[in-house]
Each structure stands twice: as structure tokens, then as C-alpha cells.
Amino acid sequence: MPQHHKLLERGSNIWSDDSIRLILTPNNNAKKIYFYPQEIGYFKTTYPYFSERQYLYSFLIVYTLSGKGYLEYNDDIFQVKKNDCFFINCNEHHLYRTDKNEDWEFLWIHFNANNAFEYYNEFTKNGFKIIHCQDRYFWEETLWQIMAIQQARDITTDAITSNLINSMLTQLIIRNITDNDDFFTIPKYIQKIAREIDKNFNSELSLSYFEKKYYRSKFHISKEFKKYIGMTINEYIILSRISYAKGLLKNTDLTVQEITFEVGMNNVSHFINLFKARENLTPLAYRKNWKK
Numbered sequence: 001m002p003q004h005h006k007l008l009e010r011g012s013n014i015w016s017d018d019s020i021r022l023i024l025t026p027n028n029n030a031k032k033i034y035f036y037p038q039e040i041g042y043f044k045t046t047y048p049y050f051s052e053r054q055y056l057y058s059f060l061i062v063y064t065l066s067g068k069g070y071l072e073y074n075d076d077i078f079q080v081k082k083n084d085c086f087f088i089n090c091n092e093h094h095l096y097r098t099d100k101n102e103d104w105e106f107l108w109i110h111f112n113a114n115n116a117f118e119y120y121n122e123f124t125k126n127g128f129k130i131i132h133c134q135d136r137y138f139w140e141e142t143l144w145q146i147m148a149i150q151q152a153r154d155i156t157t158d159a160i161t162s163n164l165i166n167s168m169l170t171q172l173i174i175r176n177i178t179d180n181d182d183f184f185t186i187p188k189y190i191q192k193i194a195r196e197i198d199k200n201f202n203s204e205l206s207l208s209y210f211e212k213k214y215y216r217s218k219f220h221i222s223k224e225f226k227k228y229i230g231m232t233i234n235e236y237i238i239l240s241r242i243s244y245a246k247g248l249l250k251n252t253d254l255t256v257q258e259i260t261f262e263v264g265m266n267n268v269s270h271f272i273n274l275f276k277a278r279e280n281l282t283p284l285a286y287r288k289n290w291k292k
Helices: 028-033 116-124 136-150 157-178 188-200 207-214 218-229 233-251 256-262 268-279 283-290
Strands: 008-012 020-023 036-045 050-054 059-073 076-081 084-089 094-098 104-112
Touching: 020 136, 028 157, 036 136, 036 157, 059 136, 076 084, 084 116, 084 157, 104 136, 116 157, 136 157, 188 207, 188 218, 188 233, 207 218, 218 233, 233 256, 233 268, 233 283, 256 268, 256 283, 268 283
Parallel strands: none
Antiparallel strands: 008 050, 020 036, 036 104, 050 094, 059 076, 059 084, 059 094, 059 104
């Protein structure tokens, strides 16, 4: 994500004497293969503290320990309070500030990675929101641990730090999914469709088939399935077939043509193209790599 615009950065740095700000310089190896911290710290702020930025090549996680603050992001204003966490792309315009009547205490980390944007996209695919984190110990321990190991560096620092950042991102993505009220109420018929595909992916399954079976429109089924399962019905069928095919490639001597028929397809070239598009290898190359 190269920076093509002039950086906007301004603020009012009103924080306590025991606040901490570590500015870090990752090495080239860390930038190439790890999640790497750029800055990290602990702030206890008072009004009128604020920080405003845009076009900063960085991502930011802020976890609130106590008090209250506000985040202006994506043309909206969000209140953040104890145990709330936000994860933002600092290339986008953002401003966060302390409440007028209440101090704001928080831990924070600026970080980046070659695949950080993909994590952010996954986190925001259903829209941006503030995450309320139940496990206070995890967030405090993780962020303080990163600060500690960055101040006592050794050959393991970059790998451990990357793992800790990845753990936080994973928690945020999971929490974002499970905070959705609909998450635990997947419609029964969607569950049945997924299970039927799991068992009968080598049969003639289609939207028309499910439309007749469940008395719902193709549009409604498609929309609901993607909402709750995370992909289209067609892609779910394809991935089920490819997963089964990979097992046959590893554990049998069946030809690619025979495997094509086994997974419920008739066109060998089409099967090979689908396999290669998802595995970056042809079926025979996959078998060869596995059996080396």
C-alpha cells in the first residue's frame, strides 16, 4: 500500500507522566515476513487530547482500559469505553479524542505487514464496528508483553511479536463474527443445504434443486447462504469437490479423469482449471509434490 498523498498528522498530546510511547524501527527481514510493530504504548489522556491522521502507511489497534473516548472514522462517530477495542486502517482519515468529562486510558499499537490489508478487509467485510472485548487479561497481557520484548530484543523478538499481533487480529475477526446477533441463528434450511452438499457434492446439486426443495427463491437462498456460510453455493460445491479430489490424489492411483468422475464432474479440462485456480497447481503437479 504505497503512500501517494501527503501525510496528515496532528494532535494534542495531553497525557500523564507515566504514559509510554515506543517508536520502533523494524529490520528488512521483519518487514518482509512478519507482522511488525511501528509504535506501541500506553496513554492516560485528558481533554482536549486528540490524534488525527490520514495517509499513514500503518494499521492501529486501540484497547481501552478505562474512561471514555471517541473515534471518528468512515464518516461516523463511535464512542469507546472500558474493554472496547478498535482496529483501523490509518491510510483512511481518522480522529480519536478524549471525552470532555472523563479521562481516557488505553493501550495501543501501530503495526504493518505485507498481508495486513487482507486481515483488515476480513475484519471489515460486514462493516466496521467497535469490538467489546470480554477477555481483558488477554488484551492487556498481549500488548504489555509486546512492549516488554521490544525493549529487551533478541533473535526471537520479531517472530514472537508477529505471533502476538496475529493473535490479536484473529481475536478481533472472531469477535466481529460472533458479535453479530445472527451468527448463532443460522437458518435451519441453510444448515441442511451445507450438510447435503458435504455428503452429496458428487451429485447434481444446483440452486434450482434447492429452490424446489425448500420453497424459497434462488435469490433468497444465494443471499442467505453467502451471508451465513461466507461463500456462494457454487463455490462451496467446488471446494467440497476439490477437497475430496485432493484426498484421492494423495492416497490413490486413480487417473485425473477417474477423479473428475468421482467428484461428480464430466469435463476433465474444466475440473483441472477449477483445481488450478484454487490450488495454483494442476492435479498431477499436486500429486507429484505430495509424493516427493
